Amino acid sequence: MRKKGSNGQESRARLLEAAAQEFARSGYHETKISTIVSRAGLTQPSFYLYFQSKEAIFEELMELFEIQFKEMGRHSREEPDDPDNVGQEGNRREASEGQMYRELAGLFGFLGKNQDLTQIGFFTGTQSAALKRRLMSAIHSDFAAKQQNGHFRHDADMEIAAECLLGTIECLTREQLLTGKRPPEELAQEVVRLYLLGLMA
Amino acid sequence: MRKKGSNGQESRARLLEAAAQEFARSGYHETKISTIVSRAGLTQPSFYLYFQSKEAIFEELMELFEIQFKEMGRHSREEPDDPDNVGQEGNRREASEGQMYRELAGLFGFLGKNQDLTQIGFFTGTQSAALKRRLMSAIHSDFAAKQQNGHFRHDADMEIAAECLLGTIECLTREQLLTGKRPPEELAQEVVRLYLLGLMA
Amino acid sequence: MRKKGSNGQESRARLLEAAAQEFARSGYHETKISTIVSRAGLTQPSFYLYFQSKEAIFEELMELFEIQFKEMGRHSREEPDDPDNVGQEGNRREASEGQMYRELAGLFGFLGKNQDLTQIGFFTGTQSAALKRRLMSAIHSDFAAKQQNGHFRHDADMEIAAECLLGTIECLTREQLLTGKRPPEELAQEVVRLYLLGLMA
């Protein structure tokens, strides 16, 4: 007789969930299979019914993060810019500000939603470096375009600027977002104004 | 005639050096004592002549970084500001810029000098969080003062700004400085202008 | 079909048994986990399924001995004295003799039954000193009472006498009982007559 709810897919999901929590909290090496399975209410051999190894489940979590991350990126790019703000002279700054705000708010919103995956995929995982490099590239391209358009200063190095923004995102995510100190929107707002206007009065 | 390197202090130094490299490259858990000692041209028991445990040598390296870091901070604070630039109206921005540049250039210079220790003490070690929090606090205080003086915008959140700058420093250190892509001075220069003036044309 | 002995409780028992033998034969330090597990037909990691450490299994054996020892003490105290021998003048000596004989025979019987545990708990273990001190105290109290009643000489020091008897018990256990040279009853009989009557003709 099958225990209610003890079907394979659920067990697998519970393992993933438990693993995400543990990896996020303690990192890869400090996390033991024994802890994961006991959190999931299973035993060690059961783990190997669903995952080939400790590494495998970790990688699956990283991929999960990456897939969702890419999806988020696509959504954010598909979102049409507000057409009212296009073309008007005085709104050039506001347009930039608005687009950047939406993208950052979207990113922070995403990162803040699944904290464990973010911790793993953005900070712990081995692929996080590659992912961040891609993110940096995207920012860089965006910034370079804006520099070409004359929106951004010509005497600033857009690669450095993109790297700066990436670091800023990382740090705010870690210290303010994942700790719940500030909501995504506030962070986005502050970052946008800081990066566009600077701090000088 | 003494065999070359058969000197206790030298062996200890070689172990520290090797450990720094390994810890920096592979992190705490992936680093094995066996690797450290073989890099240092010794056998495992010799390790325990000089350090009580793997943890102990790691902590010693973290402390080493912290001590040097504090020292660097003290030096940078003792350096007198250029007196010519004080008090003149039009130079307010240049004064701020100059001070911030010197501090950042000093910091980047320090971090870039001993790369292994920086990797350990700034990115890997358990105390790195505390150290960064202290650094963030210092930046925050500095920014808040400048906001009070009217140098900085009143509608910006100085805590967030400080956090942003810290993240920027982290990321540039990791991606540009430790990889040798850019020199400390260039990074400092770009960061200062970005944070003071923003990106808008 | 379950492989013979592939039952957790049995494995645990085999480990305890093997450990008792080894500790008894060779003492704590000379006993290696590797010997215990190989005697039990297991490998080293299996040991740690059942016991936290070498110290832990040793302590468990000591406790086992102590528990059984206390139980034996309780039984022996609850056993009613032979009512026929009570109250009659000429039987005072016989009464004392009988009681002492039963207690000693019970003690020797117990110690002779599980030789390994006795070796560990009575001779090897760290708690053996405390246990013996308690035993000595009990003997001392008993002797003191008999001295008060006028059964025992007033010019003898009951503390010393108790200590003497304890030493006697120890030595006979080690040399005669655990080696199988003499049965518990004979030892008890001889000791009783020696301690009550002395050796003089």
Next chain:
Amino acid sequence: MRKKGSNGQESRARLLEAAAQEFARSGYHETKISTIVSRAGLTQPSFYLYFQSKEAIFEELMELFEIQFKEMGRHSREEPDDPDNVGQEGNRREASEGQMYRELAGLFGFLGKNQDLTQIGFFTGTQSAALKRRLMSAIHSDFAAKQQNGHFRHDADMEIAAECLLGTIECLTREQLLTGKRPPEELAQEVVRLYLLGLMA
């Protein structure tokens, strides 16, 4: 230039002394060469100038004890019995008592003198069993002779009695003598009366 008093014989003696203390306090396995040499104010290699191994120094200490022990035995046997007490009827008991008292007092006196060696040679060492067996044999012979002479009861087993006395000696030495609770003479006196007269009033 030779440090004053740092000649070989003295160093050797200091090592023996330190080793005796450590072995007596902590037993063979818990005692480390490093502790011995540091107590003796030397370094580890120096140890091997004087002794071949840890085992060797331990054996030397055991032998030292044995030699002194044998010497003590010889002295005690050579001591002439008090001639006044020979041959008189009523003094048979007193003669036995006196001889036994002198021997026990001598033994306790010896054992109480060098506590560390006693601990090692009488309780810890591997040869202690043999030594005690010899001691037991001697007592046994003595008792058997007395039984032949009609001094001791014929219905007592002299082997057991000897074993009992040995245990008594051991225990009193450990608990009363080495702890300083009672002087040798008192112990001897009590033991003699106990073993000759028994406890019965």
Next chain:
DNA sequence: TATGAATGAGATTTCATTCAT
């Protein structure tokens, strides 16, 4: 005589992983 430096050998313990049911 003495030692600073180094090591061989081996012990305990941990953990991811598998076997048999």
Next chain:
DNA sequence: GATGAATGAAATCTCATTCAT
């Protein structure tokens, strides 16, 4: 689908002992 039991492989650490000076 699940598990009780077991293990291979490896890591950290200890200690008696030796080498070279």
